[in-house]
Amino acid sequence: MNRFLNLADFPREQIKDLLGLAARLQQHPQPQALAGKVLGLLFLNPSLRTLASFQSAMMRLGGSAVVITPGQGTWQMETRPGVVMNGAAAEHIREAVPVLASYCDALGIRMFAEGRDLAADLAETNFRMVADLCDKPLVNMESAVSHPCQALADWYTMDELRVPERGKFVLTWVNHPRPLPLAVPASTVHMAAMRGMEVVVLRPEGFALPEPIMEKAREAARASGGTVYETSDRNEALAGAHVIYAKEWGSPQHYGDHEADARLRASLTDWCVNESWFKNADPDCRFMHCLPVRRNVAVADEVLDGPRSVVVREAFNRMVVQMAVLYRLLRG
Amino acid sequence: MNRFLNLADFPREQIKDLLGLAARLQQHPQPQALAGKVLGLLFLNPSLRTLASFQSAMMRLGGSAVVITPGQGTWQMETRPGVVMNGAAAEHIREAVPVLASYCDALGIRMFAEGRDLAADLAETNFRMVADLCDKPLVNMESAVSHPCQALADWYTMDELRVPERGKFVLTWVNHPRPLPLAVPASTVHMAAMRGMEVVVLRPEGFALPEPIMEKAREAARASGGTVYETSDRNEALAGAHVIYAKEWGSPQHYGDHEADARLRASLTDWCVNESWFKNADPDCRFMHCLPVRRNVAVADEVLDGPRSVVVREAFNRMVVQMAVLYRLLRG
Amino acid sequence: MNRFLNLADFPREQIKDLLGLAARLQQHPQPQALAGKVLGLLFLNPSLRTLASFQSAMMRLGGSAVVITPGQGTWQMETRPGVVMNGAAAEHIREAVPVLASYCDALGIRMFAEGRDLAADLAETNFRMVADLCDKPLVNMESAVSHPCQALADWYTMDELRVPERGKFVLTWVNHPRPLPLAVPASTVHMAAMRGMEVVVLRPEGFALPEPIMEKAREAARASGGTVYETSDRNEALAGAHVIYAKEWGSPQHYGDHEADARLRASLTDWCVNESWFKNADPDCRFMHCLPVRRNVAVADEVLDGPRSVVVREAFNRMVVQMAVLYRLLRG
Numbered sequence: 001m002n003r004f005l006n007l008a009d010f011p012r013e014q015i016k017d018l019l020g021l022a023a024r025l026q027q028h029p030q031p032q033a034l035a036g037k038v039l040g041l042l043f044l045n046p047s048l049r050t051l052a053s054f055q056s057a058m059m060r061l062g063g064s065a066v067v068i069t070p071g072q073g074t075w076q077m078e079t080r081p082g083v084v085m086n087g088a089a090a091e092h093i094r095e096a097v098p099v100l101a102s103y104c105d106a107l108g109i110r111m112f113a114e115g116r117d118l119a120a121d122l123a124e125t126n127f128r129m130v131a132d133l134c135d136k137p138l139v140n141m142e143s144a145v146s147h148p149c150q151a152l153a154d155w156y157t158m159d160e161l162r163v164p165e166r167g168k169f170v171l172t173w174v175n176h177p178r179p180l181p182l183a184v185p186a187s188t189v190h191m192a193a194m195r196g197m198e199v200v201v202l203r204p205e206g207f208a209l210p211e212p213i214m215e216k217a218r219e220a221a222r223a224s225g226g227t228v229y230e231t232s233d234r235n236e237a238l239a240g241a242h243v244i245y246a247k248e249w250g251s252p253q254h255y256g257d258h259e260a261d262a263r264l265r266a267s268l269t270d271w272c273v274n275e276s277w278f279k280n281a282d283p284d285c286r287f288m289h290c291l292p293v294r295r296n297v298a299v300a301d302e303v304l305d306g307p308r309s310v311v312v313r314e315a316f317n318r319m320v321v322q323m324a325v326l327y328r329l330l331r332g
Numbered sequence: 333m334n335r336f337l338n339l340a341d342f343p344r345e346q347i348k349d350l351l352g353l354a355a356r357l358q359q360h361p362q363p364q365a366l367a368g369k370v371l372g373l374l375f376l377n378p379s380l381r382t383l384a385s386f387q388s389a390m391m392r393l394g395g396s397a398v399v400i401t402p403g404q405g406t407w408q409m410e411t412r413p414g415v416v417m418n419g420a421a422a423e424h425i426r427e428a429v430p431v432l433a434s435y436c437d438a439l440g441i442r443m444f445a446e447g448r449d450l451a452a453d454l455a456e457t458n459f460r461m462v463a464d465l466c467d468k469p470l471v472n473m474e475s476a477v478s479h480p481c482q483a484l485a486d487w488y489t490m491d492e493l494r495v496p497e498r499g500k501f502v503l504t505w506v507n508h509p510r511p512l513p514l515a516v517p518a519s520t521v522h523m524a525a526m527r528g529m530e531v532v533v534l535r536p537e538g539f540a541l542p543e544p545i546m547e548k549a550r551e552a553a554r555a556s557g558g559t560v561y562e563t564s565d566r567n568e569a570l571a572g573a574h575v576i577y578a579k580e581w582g583s584p585q586h587y588g589d590h591e592a593d594a595r596l597r598a599s600l601t602d603w604c605v606n607e608s609w610f611k612n613a614d615p616d617c618r619f620m621h622c623l624p625v626r627r628n629v630a631v632a633d634e635v636l637d638g639p640r641s642v643v644v645r646e647a648f649n650r651m652v653v654q655m656a657v658l659y660r661l662l663r664g
Numbered sequence: 665m666n667r668f669l670n671l672a673d674f675p676r677e678q679i680k681d682l683l684g685l686a687a688r689l690q691q692h693p694q695p696q697a698l699a700g701k702v703l704g705l706l707f708l709n710p711s712l713r714t715l716a717s718f719q720s721a722m723m724r725l726g727g728s729a730v731v732i733t734p735g736q737g738t739w740q741m742e743t744r745p746g747v748v749m750n751g752a753a754a755e756h757i758r759e760a761v762p763v764l765a766s767y768c769d770a771l772g773i774r775m776f777a778e779g780r781d782l783a784a785d786l787a788e789t790n791f792r793m794v795a796d797l798c799d800k801p802l803v804n805m806e807s808a809v810s811h812p813c814q815a816l817a818d819w820y821t822m823d824e825l826r827v828p829e830r831g832k833f834v835l836t837w838v839n840h841p842r843p844l845p846l847a848v849p850a851s852t853v854h855m856a857a858m859r860g861m862e863v864v865v866l867r868p869e870g871f872a873l874p875e876p877i878m879e880k881a882r883e884a885a886r887a888s889g890g891t892v893y894e895t896s897d898r899n900e901a902l903a904g905a906h907v908i909y910a911k912e913w914g915s916p917q918h919y920g921d922h923e924a925d926a927r928l929r930a931s932l933t934d935w936c937v938n939e940s941w942f943k944n945a946d947p948d949c950r951f952m953h954c955l956p957v958r959r960n961v962a963v964a965d966e967v968l969d970g971p972r973s974v975v976v977r978e979a980f981n982r983m984v985v986q987m988a989v990l991y992r993l994l995r996g
Contacts, residue, residue, distance in 0.1 A: 031368045036695045038720050048406045048423060049431060052398050056370050056435040059396040064723040066716050069405040073733040074712045075956050084960040086841050091712060091956035094968070095975065099713060099955065102980035103720040177418050291431065292407050292423035296416040304426070311427065316434035363700045380738045380755060381763060384730050388702050388767040391728040401737040509750050623763065624739050624755035628748040636758070643759065648766035 001328040005131065005140040007148050007191055008216060012224060015194065019156050022317075022324035025061075030327075034063035037330050040104035041141070042097070043069045044077065045112045049291060050141050050149070053319040054108055057326055060319075068100060079111075079126060097133040106137040106329050113144035113181040118255040121145060121182070122212050137329035139322075145213065147183040149325065150290050151191035153317040157310060158195065158243065160317070161286060165196045166226075167242030168282070172234075173203035174298040175271045179250020179261045184290050186213045188245055193221040193228050201230035202237035204271060206251045206264045234277075241281040245288040246273050246299055274300040278308065286310050333660040337463065337472040339480050339523055340548060344556060347526065351488050354649075354656035357393075362659075366395035369662050372436035373473070374429070375401045376409065377444040381623060382473050382481070385651040386440055389658055392651075400432060411443075411458060429465040438469040438661050445476035445513040450587040453477060453514070454544050469661035471654075477545065479515040481657065482622050483523035485649040489642060490527065490575065492649070493618060497528045498558075499574030500614070504566075505535035506630040507603045511582020511593045516622050518545040520577055525553040525560050533562035534569035536603060538583045538596045566609075573613040577620040578605050580630055606632035610640065618642050665992040669795065669804040671812050671855055672880060676888060679858065683820050686981075686988035689725075694991075698727035701994050704768035705805070706761070707733045708741065709776045713955060714805050714813070717983040718772055721990055724983075732764060743775075743790060761797040770801040770993050777808035777845040782919040785809060785846070786876050801993035803986075809877065811847040813989065814954050815855035817981040821974060822859065822907065824981070825950060829860045830890075831906030832946070836898075837867035838962040839935045843914020843925045848954050850877040852909055857885040857892050865894035866901035868935060870928045874916045898941075905945040909952040910937050912962055938964035942972065950974050 007015055039058045043051065055065045070077035070091070077096055078089035085092065101107050109130055113121040120126075127143035140148055169192040171185060185201075189209065192199045199217065201209060208214075208230060217228045231237050238244065254260035278285055287308040293299055303309060339347060371390045375383065387397045402409035402423070409428055410421035417424065433439050441462055445453040452458075459475035472480055501524040503517060517533075521541065524531045531549065533541060540546075540562060549560045563569050570576065586592035610617055619640040625631055635641060671679060703722045707715065719729045734741035734755070741760055742753035749756065765771050773794055777785040784790075791807035804812055833856040835849060849865075853873065856863045863881065865873060872878075872894060881892045895901050902908065918924035942949055951972040957963055967973060 029368075036693075036724070036726075038723050040716065040720075043405055046405060046407050046422075048400060048402075048428060051406060052372065052400055052432055052435050055396075055398045056372075059370050059398075060368070062368075064396075064719075064728075066719045066723075067405075068712060068716055070712075072405050073707055073710060073731075073736050074715060075710050078959070082960075082965060085958040086961050090710075090958070092959050094959070095955050095957065095979075096712060098976045099979040100716055102976060103716050103983050291427050293427065294417040294422070295410070295424050295426075296414075297418050301414060312430045312434060315427075315431040319435050361700075375737055378737060378739050378754075380732060380760060383738060384704065384732060384764055384767050387728075387730045388704075391702050391730075392700070394700075396728075399737075404737050623759050625759065626749040626754070627742070627756050627758070628746075629750050633746060644762045644766060647759075647763040651767050 003138045004148055004325050004329065005138065006146045007151050007187065007194060012194055018152065018321065018324050018328065019159060021327060022156055022321045025323045025327065026320050030061060032062040033327060034058060034061035034330055037063035037105045038103065039063060039065045039326065040100045040107045041065055041067045042100060042107065042109045043067065045110050047110060049315050049318050050110060054322055057319050057322040061323055061326065066104065081129065093130060094133060097130055101134045101136045104136060106139065106326065107134050108139040108141045110141035111143055113183065115181060115250065116256040118210065118252060122210060139325060139329065142183050145182050145186045147187045149318060149322055150184060151187040152321040153314055154188065154288060155191055155195055156317045156321050157314045161310065163242050163286065167197055168200065168240050169197040169243045169245065170200045170202055170237050170241045171245045171247060172273065173207045173271060174246045174248055174273060175265055175268050176248035176294055176298055179258065180248045182213065182249055185209060185247045185249050188247065189213065189217040189228065190220050193217040193226045194224055196224040196226040199226060199228040200237045202234060203230065204232055204268050206253050207249065208252065210252045235280070238277055239280045241285050243286050243288055244273065244277060244281065247290065248298055272296065272298060272300060273303050275302050288314060291315055335470045336480055336657050336661065337470065338478045339483050339519065339526060340552070344526055350484065350653065350656050350660065351491060353659060354488055354653045357655045357659065358652050362393060364394040365659060366390060366393040366662055369395040369437045370435065371395060371397045371658065372432045372439045373397055373399045374432055374439065374441045375399070377442050379442060381647050381650050382442060386654055389651050389654040393655055393658065398436065413461065425462060426465060429462055433466045433468045436468060438471065438658065439466050440471040440473045442473035443475055445515065447513060447582065448588040450542065450584060454542060471657060471661065474515050477514050477518045479519045481650060481654055482516060483519040484653040485646055486520065486620060487523050487527055488649045488653050489646045493642065495574050495618065499529055500532065500572050501529040501575045501577065502532045502534055502569050502573045503577045503579060504605065505539045505603060506578045506580055506605060507597055507600050508580035508626055508630055511590065512580045514545065514581055517541060517579045517581050520579065521545065521549040521560065522552055525549040525558045526556055528556040528558040531558060531560040532569045534566060535562065536564055536600050538585050539581065540584065542584045567612070570609055571612045573617050575618050575620055576605065576609060576613065578631055579622065604628065604630060604632060605635050607634050620646060623647055667802045668812055668989045668993065669802065670810045671815050671851070671858060672884070676858055682816065682985065682988050682992065683823060685991060686820055686985045689987045689991065690984050694725060696726040697991060698722060698725035698994055701727040701769045702767065703727060703729045703990065704764045704771045705729055705731045706764060706771065706773045707731070709774050711774060713979050713982050714774060718986055721983050721986040725987055725990065730768065745793065757794060758797060761794055765798045765800040768800060770803065770990065771798050772803040772805045774805035775807055777847065779845060779914065780920040782874065782916060786874060803989060803993065806847050809846050809850045811851045813982060813986055814848060815851040816985040817978055818852065818952060819855055819859055820981045820985050821978045825974065827906050827950065831861055832864065832904050833861040833907045833909065834864045834866055834901050834905045835909045835911060836937065837871045837935060838910045838912055838937060839929055839932050840912035840958055840962055843922065844912045846877065846913050849873060849911045849913050852911065853877065853881045853892065854884055857881040857890050858888055860888040860890040863890060863892040864901045866898060867894065868896055868932050870915045870917050871913065872916065902941055903944045905949050907950050907952055908937065908941060908945065910963055911954065936960065936962060936964060937967050939966050952978060955979055
């Protein structure tokens, strides 16, 4: 394994093998496995879990990490190809990535969607460009439409909690002050389908996930024996759910049009998960979210602070599964 | 020892034991004592000594540290309970602390006073809330009214310099462009009283320390054989002093009222320690300050650059005593 | 070796010895050579290569690094002597440097030219003041007119690429939206002269390097057998060049006068290196730049992305030579 960019790049068996390695490393730590190795972490966007969990994962395997955050002690960074650089950015990513890669044994890059051109974001135009500049093992720390470490951690969490492989997984849209990218919903629906679950995407009108994202999930479901469908009927979606996974995203119909998006979501304040959402769910139904989360906008305190919530466990498992990813990338 | 939040939580003998351990670790380094351990450092406020000395302390014991500074590459962080998060902050500390704790073997948290409600700050309302979220060993890196690592380093520094245990310790208010929190004056007066010294708090009218802070110091003095009193008479206070410890703080009378505080301090520009302050002090009188310090506002260059100043030694001893604290927290 | 501040502080043989050590460490890594050592890195100005390469260099030798960036989680820092600190800066560098030095085994400091007073910057007034505050081994990570690690890396890169020691080295001024400091041009012209090359400084009228910089380079050339001259004739300068090294700098004639500088450079948009600059150069002519670089302002994409460019190799060699510098500073 030389790159970890998207779960879809790997057969299901290889993902199961990674999950198994993560469990073994958790049970039997290998504090010298990556001794002397250096991981570079390039953050073009903010982070807390990714920033802390990649560093601690390296440290727990005996390695080290170097963090670069453009604009925070580092030059502002240009990403557009062919541009005349007479603005604020002093450095182009075309130099920054190969230079950082040259100092490190592996690189992690976070580069969110631009949020202007849906087709370009779905095609991962920017991340592909950047990935092509890196000649070292590479981890996607969240790109336009993929967040594979989150998806892997969520899969691991469901296995750990014995959520049935054929269980009902409801990814529900929730509200947020601004439109957020599609990386987590896209990765989540694909991951749950790949795991073989009955996947329901619950979202209000105007927030249907783009067809390429749904089709990729359906394809994974066909291979795993799972199913994928979408609905705006909350009662139907939540009935019997084993997992309610909340996520915020911008309207794909109004991609890049913040005003139209804002008008659409203004009337959707009841898309904030509270206890009532669980009344017809499975008695053991879990609440999942990738964090950070807007309390009492996307999810009510009573859910986040209640016994169904496994959001901290999901976050902890980021570190656990990333140890396996780094182990495979750096030791094979 | 599982938490290091306030010197007052420990009997005097345990503090002396920590100081002894610090001295032993300084004399006989143990570069592998914390190998494989990860310390998380969460800074809700700026820092230089704390940021650098905790990292170097861990490194010198073979461990590693992960630094998180909200708003600097990390999401802005909400701390108010029950809030509807539709503002700038994307993450609530209720998630951030348990998540960080899950990645680490111990956590350090810096969270200054809010400076609005004196009673709430004296009760450490915010820090207690945050500490309750952490299920790992925890160090207070400065809360509303406690900075135990600074107090411990200052105690160590006085022992090292053979300042008499019954010596006269003058904590003097000095000026500053803005009102600063009470954590260092509160911890300092308590520490010197716990050490058994003759403690004098010298401050202009309007800057008397809140009664709960003075009472806690008097209680420590009763146990140690020291004394504590306050005055605004500079000549009386400084006569025979073994230590002049300068510190800036806001008027407790006008807590949260920056304008009233500013009016009060406008006429107090002569509260800037210069050489003349030492003329009736003990010949070996030392000058102490926790840093950072406003040169020529709080303290004159001639004092900071003169032979009485031990401010750099105090700062160095932050690292020394924190090695002992981390050792106890992580190895018992 | 206790300080690495300027190549001119060392005889040519000692520099060659450092380059040899760098090559040996690259060929035969010593992953425990600096085990337990802590390097402090103080950045008063932005960085990417320096920030990442010093950390990775320490890590690859078994040591650790602590990064301090004033204003980024750390107090804003005052540098003027004697100042009354009633402004935004809470900490003076007179405390910050000795405190950081006390936590570390060696210190690196970056402190660019102030860009107001040419004589003061040429005299390294600020950096000398700061260096005097540090009682530990010290590395100059770029001061007003010196960037010795860049110069050493560039020398190493030319040796590695077998650029002839007597080859023609053209340092050419290139355009930039703002006037930049003289540290890299000054260090580069001196380094190439010290290496024994035929050094040409190509620059438009108004951008001649200050006489002290040229004289220092000529002195190095006299000792090494090289030559140094300057010209504004591009054809003459580039004919037969073995290296074209592009760099941006402000007009020394209008030092500190941004408007006059801007008027001068407004008509110099053709000072952007493109393929045509190489037509009469040596067939193996290399393109060098220290990075970061403004694409299509200072250098055209076609050059940076073409086969002549060795800019990423130069950046990688920063890490390689810094390992040697740190080794000498910390192990002798």
